[in-house]
Amino acid sequence: xxxxxxxxxxxxxxxxxxxxxxxxxxxxxxxxxxxxxxxxxxxxxxxxxxxxxxxxxxxxxxxxxxxxxxxxxxxxxxxxxxxxxxxxxxxxxxxxxxxxxxxxxxxxxxxxxxxxxxxxxxx
Amino acid sequence: xxxxxxxxxxxxxxxxxxxxxxxxxxxxxxxxxxxxxxxxxxxxxxxxxxxxxxxxxxxxxxxxxxxxxxxxxxxxxxxxxxxxxxxxxxxxxxxxxxxxxxxxxxxxxxxxxxxxxxxxxxxxxxxxxxxxxxxxxxxxxxxxxxxxxxxxx
Numbered sequence: 001x002x003x004x005x006x007x008x009x010x011x012x013x014x015x016x017x018x019x020x021x022x023x024x025x026x027x028x029x030x031x032x033x034x035x036x037x038x039x040x041x042x043x044x045x046x047x048x049x050x051x052x053x054x055x056x057x058x059x060x061x062x063x064x065x066x067x068x069x070x071x072x073x074x075x076x077x078x079x080x081x082x083x084x085x086x087x088x089x090x091x092x093x094x095x096x097x098x099x100x101x102x103x104x105x106x107x108x109x110x111x112x113x114x115x116x117x118x119x120x121x122x123x
Numbered sequence: 124x125x126x127x128x129x130x131x132x133x134x135x136x137x138x139x140x141x142x143x144x145x146x147x148x149x150x151x152x153x154x155x156x157x158x159x160x161x162x163x164x165x166x167x168x169x170x171x172x173x174x175x176x177x178x179x180x181x182x183x184x185x186x187x188x189x190x191x192x193x194x195x196x197x198x199x200x201x202x203x204x205x206x207x208x209x210x211x212x213x214x215x216x217x218x219x220x221x222x223x224x225x226x227x228x229x230x231x232x233x234x235x236x237x238x239x240x241x242x243x244x245x246x247x248x249x250x251x252x253x254x255x256x257x258x259x260x261x262x263x264x265x266x267x268x269x270x271x272x273x274x275x276x
Contacts, residue, residue: 038265042258042262045254045255045258046255046258049254049255061245062245063242065237065240065241065242066242066244066245066248069233069234069236069237070255072233073233073234073254073255073256073259074255076226076229076230076233077230077255077258077259079226080223080226080227080258080259080262080263081262083219083222083226083262083266084219084262084265084266086215086216086219087145087216087219087220087266087269088269090144090145090213090215090216090219091144091145091216091269091270093144093145094144094145094273095273097144098273
């Protein structure tokens with residue numbers, strides 16, 4: 001379910017992380033299940049970084065310019081995670097294809113003696 | 124029985140041509156990404172030990188150049204692979220890796236700009252490890268390694 005960004009006010013890293021997961025899983029749709037484990041680690045890291053940057057800026061330990069760089073890195077980080085998640089969808093699909101064809105290739109070889117391993121190679 | 128099997132071979136031969144969703148792993152591309160990632164971790168480690176004001180930029184410039192050089196070389200390979208596969212199902216995944224490499228380049232450039240600026244990089248700018256800075260450049264490396272895992276199975 002998409003977040004309502006007009007009312008989203010996370011008070012803990014966990015709430016921010018849950019918000020990120022909700023948003024990303026909504027964008028990815030069916031690709032989310034293949035990406036979930038890896039991507040949660042990356043999103044957790046970004047959520048912690050965003051919280052730390054906000055806290056350090058508020059405490060005067062970062063200048064506005066330094067905080068701007070951190071937020072820019074986090075924005076780029078979210079893009080990286082989305083791209084990576086989409087790639088995992090393709091990798092998962094390829095694993096299914098490889099698995100199914102491995103069974104068929106073995107069956108054909110055992111029945112006919114013909115090795116058709118070449119059909120899964122990229123032309 | 125054998126006639127059926129030969130029929131199956133013919134069908135699979137046709138179907139098999141369009142069933143590759145991921146591009147082939149590329150060792151040279153991986154090596155460039157690995158070198159770039161190592162350089163990024165080195166910069167992050169330097170900021171862990173001490174603040175990096177703009178006066179320290181010249182001492183680190185060679186490191187940045189090396190990182191960006193490796194990323195450009197990696198992206199040239201990734202783009203070429205994506206171009207070759209653009210009309211195939213695996214073209215999308217090939218293009219995603221190129222975009223991730225560009226995301227790492229943008230990340231490194233953002234850090235360079237801040238390092239050269241008046242405020243520089245504060246001590247611990249990229250703590251704790253792995254920071255988002257490091258993560259952004261580890262992701263394309265991890266993506267290419269996923270292709271290696273596919274090739275191994």
